[in-house]
Amino acid sequence: MAKAADIPVETTPLEWDASLWRTAIAQLEQALPVASIDPGIAERLRNPEHAVLVSVPIHMDSGEVKVFHAYRVQHSRVLGPTKGGVRYDPHVSLAECAALAMWMTWKCAILRLPYGGAKGGIRCNPRELSIGELERMTRRYTQELRGVIGPQEDIPAPDMATDEQTMAWMMDTYSMQVGHATPEIVTGKPISVGGSVFRHEATGAGVVMVVERACQRLGWELAGQRCIVQGFGKVGGIAASELVERGAVVTGIADYSGGAFSEEGLDLAALARWTAEHGGLADFPGVVTHTTNAELLELPCDILVLAALEGQVTGVNAGRIQARIVAEGANGPTTIEADAILAERGILVLPDILTNAGGVTVSYFEWVQDLGRLFWDRDDIRHRLAEKMCDAFDRVWDLAERERLTPRSAALVLGIREVAAALEARGLFP
């Protein structure tokens, strides 16, 4: 057996060098020649600035002690504190958090928010945990991140399987540590503790603002377009109802348990009631055709909204996607191979770092309101969000047209250039 000392250092992969991270790096490398930034700055952008691994021990309801593995990665702090969600999922890893943190950096930069990117998560199956276990796990995770997160350092938000309640526990734990209420430590909180109106709807609403803007640029009416939405949670559920409000027809929707399809359009309210009561769409008794997740993605539609999880359209199924537009509400739902196939087939992909940026934008509004202790109303926030999303969309679209890029490449180039300009101006310490 080889001794550790015999293994060349360069063959030992870095801790975050796996799976999704490779997608994020490959995208960065593809964009760098177009972005044409200083090589030293490019090298800094290839690496997350901080990556933290913590063990989170809790008492389970059974009395047994269980340890969960958890992460927080901060990609770039040049523009301000880092910002990013916390996810509870059995597949969370340092690599996944590092990739998502990098994408958050580009996303914040594209939207011109004074933040860098971060992401964190706990490796667990949230559906198997009781409320009490979730609370103890969240509070201990927050405690373990003391000194890592902070209103001027790194501001968490909800992501997969975390919600307003999770953020309230994090806010309370941090506030108890510092001795006073600190609402600006997290975003996506309940309104009663400094949350912002419209934060809950912001990502899904932002997805539809981008889809609508794309339709305008293509000379299409959004009303009447047939849409399939993968994911029936915070992003997919809201995006589906926003689409219907604008006259589009949602024919298909899926959650972890499977998909439901109806040529005439789905009754979203009935599906939401059923899901709330039974935990999933699988056995919904209404007049729908039940499909697997994979089947639903391949059904004909005009707009396919991917709002569940990463790696859903791949080199294997991209050739069978029958949509005209793929809108990425989730982070990283289209692999690099799929991206190339979709581009070749003339399917427009609205990239995640632009399309799902509504959440972090209203999170930014929430943080600003918390810091100022002054709150805005719903119409004001919706209006400010639409302005920011449309401005970012137009800059991406115009760059794509000018430099003959896909919207994803254009978005990456824009984001990279914004961050590079800040690194250039600040220089390298010391």
Ligand code: NAD
């Ligand atoms: P969520 O937990 O509220 O919803 C996720 C949905 O996906 C659920 O309906 C779940 O059942 C479904 N799902 C899980 N596995 C699935 C599978 N294999 N096939 C089909 N559906 C499946 O999470 P969310 O906040 O809506 O996040 C969804 C995605 O959007 C994630 O990639 C997240 O990173 C991204 N995102 C979320 C926000 C936000 O503000 N919540 C912002 C930006 C990006």
